[in-house]
Amino acid sequence: INGYECAGGSIRIHQKEIQALNFKALGLSIEKARERFGFFLDALEFGTPPHGGFAAGIERTCMILCGTENIRDVMAFPKTASAQDLMMDSPGAVDNSQLNELGIKIVE
Numbered sequence: 871i872n873g874y875e876c877a878g879g880s881i882r883i884h885q886k887e888i889q890a891l892n893f894k895a896l897g898l899s900i901e902k903a904r905e906r907f908g909f910f911l912d913a914l915e916f917g918t919p920p921h922g923g924f925a926a927g928i929e930r931t932c933m934i935l936c937g938t939e940n941i942r943d944v945m946a947f948p949k950t951a952s953a954q955d956l957m958m959d960s961p962g963a964v965d966n967s968q969l970n971e972l973g974i975k976i977v978e
Contacts, residue, residue, distance in 0.1 A: 874933075876930045876934070877926045877927055879889070880922060883914075884918045884919065923940070929944055
């Protein structure tokens with residue numbers, strides 16, 4: 871919309887021949903590809919159905935509709951560059967009583 875990407879998607883590779891061409895383009899020999907990705911090549915050989923995905927950029931669409939140029943103006947739960955949520959003070963330290971309540975142990 872007006873030069874902004876508001877959605878994205880793709881169809882994944884589901885044909886063995888196409889995947890082999892990609893491995894070749896990456897410089898992988900057939901032997902090396904089989905060694906590293908044999909499980910995937912086997913799945914393709916047995917007939918993986920076409921599959922893909924699509925995701926809408928709701929925040930970008932809202933940004934355009936609201937007439938702002940900064941996506942942070944419309945984000946419900948913005949994070950800092952270090953992935954902290956300043957409104958919820960997360961991620962944060964957890965005390966032992968909270969860990970015990972959830973049956974979680976920290977092993978160092």
